[in-house]
Amino acid sequence: MAEPLLIFPTAEYRLRVERLQRRMQAAGQDALLLTTPADVFYVTGFLTRFWESPARPWFIIVPASGRPIAVIPAIGADLMRRCWVTDIRTWDAPNPEDDGVSLLADTLAGLVPETGCIGVPMQLETHLRMPLADYARVGARIAPRRFVDATDTVQRVREVKSEAEIEKIRVICGVADRAFARVPEFSGAGRPLDLVFRDFQIALLQEGADWVSYVAGGAGPGGYGDVISPAGPQPLALGDVLMLDTGAVRDGYFCDFDRNYAIGRADDGARRAHAALFAATDTALAELRPGMTALDLHGVLTGALRAHGATPGGGRLGHGLGLTLTEWPSVTAKDDTVLREGMVLTLEPGVEIEPGKIMVHEENLVLRADGAELLSTRTQPDLPEIH
Amino acid sequence: MAEPLLIFPTAEYRLRVERLQRRMQAAGQDALLLTTPADVFYVTGFLTRFWESPARPWFIIVPASGRPIAVIPAIGADLMRRCWVTDIRTWDAPNPEDDGVSLLADTLAGLVPETGCIGVPMQLETHLRMPLADYARVGARIAPRRFVDATDTVQRVREVKSEAEIEKIRVICGVADRAFARVPEFSGAGRPLDLVFRDFQIALLQEGADWVSYVAGGAGPGGYGDVISPAGPQPLALGDVLMLDTGAVRDGYFCDFDRNYAIGRADDGARRAHAALFAATDTALAELRPGMTALDLHGVLTGALRAHGATPGGGRLGHGLGLTLTEWPSVTAKDDTVLREGMVLTLEPGVEIEPGKIMVHEENLVLRADGAELLSTRTQPDLPEIH
Missing domain, CATH: 3.40.350.10 (Creatinase/prolidase N-terminal domain)
Structure with missing residues (x-):
């Protein structure tokens, strides 16, 4: 013993x-x-x-x-x-x-x-x-x-992670990558959202999570209203956008990212929102450097969203990650924490599609001397459809 | 929404x-x-x-x-x-x-x-x-x-639960009952403990848990040393005693009980320990009444264990349960909280089999005017064997 x-x-x-x-x-x-x-x-x-x-x-x-x-x-x-x-x-x-x-x-x-x-x-x-x-x-x-x-x-x-810590976070991000890839297996029109949440947790465990500390999400026609509510028994319907977000844990380290899916064909508003989120994330991934502050990064993301005709929405636009689901700093207009080499961060831009209807998108990265290195596998530019 | x-x-x-x-x-x-x-x-x-x-x-x-x-x-x-x-x-x-x-x-x-x-x-x-x-x-x-x-x-x-709360706890206890019944499906000699923990969590989700906030356990030859460590990759071996403990959640309410299994044939020490734990739990279930204190209950459990030739071991011998994995009071020699009708409690006697080797056993109950009503399905008197 x-x-x-x-x-x-x-x-x-x-x-x-x-x-x-x-x-x-x-x-x-x-x-x-x-x-x-x-x-x-x-x-x-x-x-x-x-x-x-x-x-x-x-x-x-x-x-x-x-x-x-x-x-x-x-x-x-x-x-x-x-x-x-x-x-x-x-x-x-x-x-x-x-x-x-x-x-x-x-x-x-x-x-x-x-x-x-x-x-x-x-x-x-x-x-x-x-x-x-x-x-x-x-x-x-x-x-x-x-x-x-x-x-x-x-x-x-x-907040500055060692290479050993970064490897742990990369491993659990990989677990979530594989679980997200399996979402179409257990989602689709008619499937109750609470069963989707359950199956997603099972997939995370099967793919190698030690435990699943956080699963959240939302679903609604063309977007969702809220990203922290527990799932109810309402079935997914054609035209819904489904979002799943997870903080799974392996060896004590968290991932924290989400993925969006259209149930059936995505409508134009949802497609445009996803494209704007993808593009804003691309801009941030390209511009991120040590020495910027969290509020600089917030400016990059909101500017990029607006440049793509989207209205920033949701909560903060990213945060630290590692031993807990979320760590400081917060990507907001008020956090002047300096971003340093070795920080593991989430980029989490959100857009308001229409009042009461949002879409959020999240990736995990480590900040290197020359910029961002992704730890999650980049989502595809087009909103994936589950048929 | x-x-x-x-x-x-x-x-x-x-x-x-x-x-x-x-x-x-x-x-x-x-x-x-x-x-x-x-x-x-x-x-x-x-x-x-x-x-x-x-x-x-x-x-x-x-x-x-x-x-x-x-x-x-x-x-x-x-x-x-x-x-x-x-x-x-x-x-x-x-x-x-x-x-x-x-x-x-x-x-x-x-x-x-x-x-x-x-x-x-x-x-x-x-x-x-x-x-x-x-x-x-x-x-x-x-x-x-x-x-x-x-x-x-x-x-x-x-600490005094409503009938509606008691029903919620009964439901999640039922989920755990069904998952425990399936442990022989995914446990046995040669099976790594960490995969057993993973499969147990999957079983809890499949049986209806919304999420699994707590799984712990232990395994070792004829008993285990510790009940809070994470699982490692070491395989179960013939002669091991395996214990799994869970706090699964449904509608925000927890269960918290455990089960022991022998891998292959149980040895005499493990069988005697299980029998003493079962008998002490029986005694407590029979004697528990509103108006007793937590320390009275501690005395009942330790007295019954000793009467069956066992040495009390492990931590506290039970506690409250409901909205968190554990709630006050604590079944210890120092807690004079009065046990009242409507309290949901765990009985968690433990014995020391030999130095560094313990066995713990846990059931969940609600205290009624006339005594204990089980919420978990009573384990069997004889230590179950997984062949």
């Missing part, structure tokens, strides 16, 4: 933690406290679906130097021992009297000088996965040590 | 919110702020896998009377309009300048008197799904109004 379960060689984790530690030092942070599945997986290799249970908090501390320290429920000790952590401190959780508070406070106090501070991601696209009252209790116990914001420390490191 | 998407009649949501409002009044809370998928779904019917994206916070406010108010990213407005909410306020998220902070603060300030307080779940088995710094900003903006703990308000209401 004791063989290592690491997805990457230990050098990968060492490098990640050293990159974090350099940023911590520059920011004056003596330790990092990490609580979310993605942050914990990133620095330790601890990968489990057990996070689905909200019963217990899990704490990883990145000290100023050396390996992370795990302060975790005893039920996770065996698995953590097979990861890139040697200092593992456990308690029997959930404990209504003291659910890891003392153990965490003592650990932090032992690592960080009294005048020191502990970084915690606190800003946009973060949350703290532990009870708020316990966070306050730990803060009181470790005073005068202080918690400070470490969003930047974590995000600037995690 | 505008048809309602509610899983239950509106009367169900009205009743839930009225139950919350009575407890809020008793606790002196003028509003509740809810941020997690389960709490939001509970009071509004808003069900989407889009929660998988950590990019955006979502806020539901339960006022002292009347329907909940949604303060949410614009991308969710269409779906929320089809739920049990009429007052929907949106912003374009993610917005690095103000990610809903002003809108949430203004909404709370408009609902709650200056001397009032807003309940937020803060204690055991809770977390706040929004950036910590934004929570502090909202708190500063709404002062002198205060955030106070509302864990009890939410947990005492949500």
Whole structure:
């Protein structure tokens, strides 16, 4: 039972933690406290679906130097021992009297000088996965040590992927490519949308996904109104546009892209929308370079859509991708995050076909020194028809 | 696109919110702020896998009377309009300048008197799904109004399920029953564990799960060491005990139970362990009554295991179940939560067969006035063998 379960060689984790530690030092942070599945997986290799249970908090501390320290429920000790952590401190959780508070406070106090501070991601696209009252209790116990914001420390490191990470994302993109190619097998006029969603998940598993964390989509005559609703039993009809979007997972890494299909013959509005989305994506793929900001990219996409006579619609037009379905930055008019070499991104332009009817299209890429390299297999220019 | 998407009649949501409002009044809370998928779904019917994206916070406010108010990213407005909410306020998220902070603060300030307080779940088995710094900003903006703990308000209401909820859990338990019955089709000596996990997920989808949020398990000679690790490519071998555990989802409700199988002939240790787990579960099913506490139930299970010559092992011996894979209370020696009629619970006794080798067994039930009613189909007394 004791063989290592690491997805990457230990050098990968060492490098990640050293990159974090350099940023911590520059920011004056003596330790990092990490609580979310993605942050914990990133620095330790601890990968489990057990996070689905909200019963217990899990704490990883990145000290100023050396390996992370795990302060975790005893039920996770065996698995953590097979990861890139040697200092593992456990308690029997959930404990209504003291659910890891003392153990965490003592650990932090032992690592960080009294005048020191502990970084915690606190800003946009973060949350703290532990009870708020316990966070306050730990803060009181470790005073005068202080918690400070470490969003930047974590995000600037995690957003630049290693080649090993890029390969993982390429593999799961390939899984989704193959599942999308099979959509015509189980879609068509008369087929209920909820069964299409089920069969699509089955196809993703058959093609190699470890699990399917996200499937969404929409269907409607000539376009759809919404891209986050669960599927109902209504059957697909001739003239519908069907969109399926997935975040499937392999070795802890996500893909996130979608595909559109016409059920029967595509109408002109849907065909034009798909062509505009394809062309805008082409423009962005050609123009994307390190050093641009997310808002520059937003400008490229909206400009290209308008140049093709389309009205931009939907939500943000792309985002980061990797250990979660979506990561920062956001391709919006307000996000000035600099796009750097090694970032894995989605391009997700959307157009409004008519009020209440949209089409969105998404591809996954890695940003290289000389521009975009696709990780998903580019969709075809013409909206595919399922007959 | 505008048809309602509610899983239950509106009367169900009205009743839930009225139950919350009575407890809020008793606790002196003028509003509740809810941020997690389960709490939001509970009071509004808003069900989407889009929660998988950590990019955006979502806020539901339960006022002292009347329907909940949604303060949410614009991308969710269409779906929320089809739920049990009429007052929907949106912003374009993610917005690095103000990610809903002003809108949430203004909404709370408009609902709650200056001397009032807003309940937020803060204690055991809770977390706040929004950036910590934004929570502090909202708190500063709404002062002198205060955030106070509302864990009890939410947990005492949500833990007692309606008949409609119980039916939903019964349905997804039935899905898992049928998938477990098919495990011998795709398991056996030589079959890699990761492919067994994949085929089990496929079976759950084929039998009617909307999605599969949790599959875990273990396999090893005469028992397994750990129940939360992902599956590797190692093949099952004759003499192994295989355990599969699932939290599949239908209409937003979870099952959570497991099954054990011997690969080939079961050895004596594994057979005795299974028999002890079965007998202890029988004892608990017979003795369980409203008014007992979770720790009373823990005593019943550990006593019964010891009476059958077994050593209790594994983690807690059961827990609540419903809108998440696990809910409070925890069947441990420290949880004095009173078990009440209408609670849906798991019984999850575990035994240590030898050091590093355990077996766990789980069933799902609803607590009725006169005792336990099973929701999962009782496993057989003898450890099933796969030949």
